[in-house]
Amino acid sequence: MITPFIRTVLGDVAAGEIGRVNYHEHLFQVSPLLPGDELTDEAASRAEAAALRASGFDAMVDATPVGLGRDPRAVARISAATSLKVVATTGAHRDAHYADDHWLRNLDETALTALFLADLTTGMPPNDDGPPGARSTVRAGVLKAGIDYWQISAFEQRALSGVAAAHVETGAPVMVHLEFGTAAHEVLDVLEAFGVRPSRVVLAHADRNPDPGLHLDLAARGAVLGYDGMARPRSRTDAELLDLTADVVAAGATVVLGGDVARRSRYESYGGMPGLAYLGRRYLPRLAERIGHEALSDILTSNAHRWLAWDVR
Ligand SMILES: [Zn+2]
Numbered sequence: 168m169i170t171p172f173i174r175t176v177l178g179d180v181a182a183g184e185i186g187r188v189n190y191h192e193h194l195f196q197v198s199p200l201l202p203g204d205e206l207t208d209e210a211a212s213r214a215e216a217a218a219l220r221a222s223g224f225d226a227m228v229d230a231t232p233v234g235l236g237r238d239p240r241a242v243a244r245i246s247a248a249t250s251l252k253v254v255a256t257t258g259a260h261r262d263a264h265y266a267d268d269h270w271l272r273n274l275d276e277t278a279l280t281a282l283f284l285a286d287l288t289t290g291m292p293p294n295d296d297g298p299p300g301a302r303s304t305v306r307a308g309v310l311k312a313g314i315d316y317w318q319i320s321a322f323e324q325r326a327l328s329g330v331a332a333a334h335v336e337t338g339a340p341v342m343v344h345l346e347f348g349t350a351a352h353e354v355l356d357v358l359e360a361f362g363v364r365p366s367r368v369v370l371a372h373a374d375r376n377p378d379p380g381l382h383l384d385l386a387a388r389g390a391v392l393g394y395d396g397m398a399r400p401r402s403r404t405d406a407e408l409l410d411l412t413a414d415v416v417a418a419g420a421t422v423v424l425g426g427d428v429a430r431r432s433r434y435e436s437y438g439g440m441p442g443l444a445y446l447g448r449r450y451l452p453r454l455a456e457r458i459g460h461e462a463l464s465d466i467l468t469s470n471a472h473r474w475l476a477w478d479v480r
Contacts, residue, residue, distance in 0.1 A: 171476035174308030175252045176243040186225025188471035191395045191425030194229050197236030198264045204430035213245045214436035215443050222447030226252035232260050232311045234271045239291040239305035254308040257286035259326035261313030270298050279329030287339050313344035331361030338478025342369045348376025351385050365389035379414040386420035391474050395427035397450045398441050413457045423471050
């Protein structure tokens with residue numbers, strides 16, 4: 168039997184050996200939706216990765232998909248320098264992150280599938296400035312798609328299909344960006360029709376619609392709930408997120424946690440606040456008090472490991 172593995176930017180590791188996982192952050196990201204908030208400075212991103220490591224995490228998923236400023240070789244250098252294991256992402260974000268004339272929009276479902284598969288199995292291109300030519304040896308370990316608020320555009324549908332096809336071929340884990348937690352059942356329906364089991368899918372930002380009843384329905388289908396909305400009191404308080412988490416965990420849902428801080432104005436190393444360390448420093452101690460250290464450990468380790476480990480094909 169082949170041991171389940173997790174694919175990091177520095178190579179494959181046994182699923183149980185990756186430690187405490189933050190399921191969703193970004194080391195590099197450039198998007199027209201976030202002007203002035205670009206993550207492009209390797210030294211600053213390295214310092215932030217080190218702060219995340221010092222806050223108690225052994226690993227993170229860099230959730231930046233194709234075409235949004237990925238720099239795989241720099242991510243690999245940061246991982247080596249900080250001893251923070253990093254799982255990189257292929258796939259596409261929701262429509263709004265791409266300019267109207269972005270090259271990724273020209274690819275059909277077959278071409279998207281081939282692109283995602285090459286990122287997973289051969290290596291990601293050194294940058295995403297145009298359709299890939301040369302490829303690095305740094306491989307992605309997660310497939311991502313994104314949809315809008317109660318809407319799946321034609322491009323998003325093609326990307327979802329490409330992600331599903333690449334998953335069926337490889338068994339790599341899947342993450343889907345949801346806007347305010349909408350259309351979660353519908354996305355699972357689309358993916359299931361292609362043969363992706365809900366247990367292989369993290370519903371990212373599910374907590375933006377903090378409805379425990381809905382979340383338990385999604386969990387009953389097997390889906391993994393991605394919570395990452397802490398430190399955003401303009402939307403809701405950490406106390407509300409703690410309540411939601413305690414409720415769904417007590418009822419048996421599978422949750423993973425990240426910070427998705429994502430903007431340079433929120434990174435300490437870029438001169439902002441609260442930084443990637445907020446989750447470990449401020450939030451996790453409160454969550455441990457609510458649900459206990461063992462339940463928290465399951466969230467950060469076994470839940471994340473089961474999702475990240477590739478299905479044996
Ligand atoms: Zn994100």
